[in-house]
Amino acid sequence: MTPLRISGRTRLLVFGGLLYVSIAWALNTVFVKLAVTQIDPLTFTLFRFLAMTPLAWVFVAARREVIAIRTQDIPELLVCAACGYGVYQYLWVIGLSHTTAFASALLGGTTPIFTLAIVAVFGHERVRSGRWLGAIVAFFGIAIFEGILVGRFAIRLGDGLTLLAAVSFASYNVTSARLLDRYSPVLLLAITITMGTMMILPGGLWSLMRHGIPQFSALTTATYIYSVIFPILLTYPVWSYGITRIGAGRVALFGFLVPVFAGIASAFLLHARIPHYELVGAGVALLGMAIAQFLGSRSIRPSQRTLPTTR
Amino acid sequence: MRAWYLLLLAPFLALLYPPLYNRSDPTLFGMPFFYWYQLSWVVITAALLSIVYLLTKRRSL
Incomplete structure (x- = not known):
């Protein structure tokens, strides 16, 4: 997909839109963090996905796409669904309930690095050395973030689960790349x-039975509605539009802003205190991810049609 | 957008506002409203998706 030539005004509009998407995703992490302090994470996730699933199909219908699923694709679709939603959501939301919103956004942002590792290990694509350099810098940044330079290095439970969630979503990127040859991004998302x-249903029902009917305060209801509507409906079209106008590589750079905005939002909304070493580590990790993005932009078939993470 | 696509909005809207169903009564076979309401929508959503799928398939042939 070659980016189109666009005017300065359109470029400004696209950049503004992508900035909005970055802020919306960052706020989603912060809002879910807020919600899971009041409702069990698995219960909350079940609620979210029960409402998000029909919404995804509304999206398919609005785009007038033909719903057709090939029987022979079902095993691959199931693996893809497990990596992108089933397993991913368990790891991500339980991880989030055990760590900060800032850490969750940062560590979740390592997904492209793990995607790179998977395609390299399985020999799907040749990876340039520049990308590996970026990956090493990014992981060094995560080590700093986890306290290696202040003598307290230990991967916390929540951070470990979030990193596993990033691995899971990286696997989703790889499996979905094959399926995107046969299904449109929106249809694949809905399926x-x-x-x-x-x-998610068994874990959510188990959590419901265990904790009873949750109490929804006005704040929890608002965060719930936000987390249902924003991650897909009110952001994905803008993100996709951005890819068609300026290309996947440049659009991906806006993804690096998500942890930055999540850090700022969690400081304001959750009164989170972020130690200096975490800020330094986050800076180095983001630099590493940016290096990996820039230095190897032609080495990997960037999933121009891959969907952003549905956190 | 064809009118029957609007069917898909029903489960989304029905589940979007938890305070609407966040209560115990009325119970069904002893099951609190909160549980059976949500589980019913899982079944209803599957049924609605099937209807829309069949209609889409038929019209695209």
Whole structure:
């Protein structure tokens, strides 16, 4: 997909839109963090996905796409759904409930690095050395973030689960890349989110039975509605539009802003205190991810049509 | 957008505002409203998706 030539005004509009998407995703992490302090994470996730699943199909219908699923693709779709939603959501939301919103956004942002590692290990694509350099810098940044330079290095439970969630979503990127040859991004999202919800259902029901009917305060209701509507409906079209106008590589750079905005938002909304070493580590990790993005932009078939993470 | 696509909005809207169903009564076979309401929508959503799928498939042939 070659980016189109666009005027300065359109470019400004696209950049503004992508900035909005970065802020919206960052706020989603902060809002879910806020919600899971009041409602069990698995219960909250079940609620979210029960409402998000029909919404994804509304999106498919609005784009007038033909719903057709090939029987032979079902095993691959199930793996894809598990990596992108079923397993991913368990790891991500439980991880988030055990760590800060800032750490969750930063560590979740390492997904492209793990995607790179997976395609390299399985020999799907040749990876340039520049990308590996970026990956090493990014992981060194995460080590700093986890306290290696202040003598307290230990991967916390929440951070470990979030990193596993990033690995899971990286696997989703790899499996979905094959399926995107046969399914449109929106249809694939709807199919996998539906299958993923079925996988979330047992954990969510178990959590519901264990904790009873949750109490929804006005704040929890508001965060819930936000987390249902924003991650897909009110951001994905803008993100996709950005890819068609300026290309996937440049759009991906806006993804690096998500942890930055999440850090700022969590400081204001959750009164989170971020130690200096975490800020330094986050800076180095983001630099590493940016290096990996720039120095190897032609080495990997960037998933121009891959969907952003549905956190 | 064809009118029957609007069917898909029903489960989304029905589940979007938890205070609407966040209560115990009325119970169904002893099950609190909160539980059976949500589980019913899982079944209803599957049924609605099937209807829309069949209609889409038929019209695209």
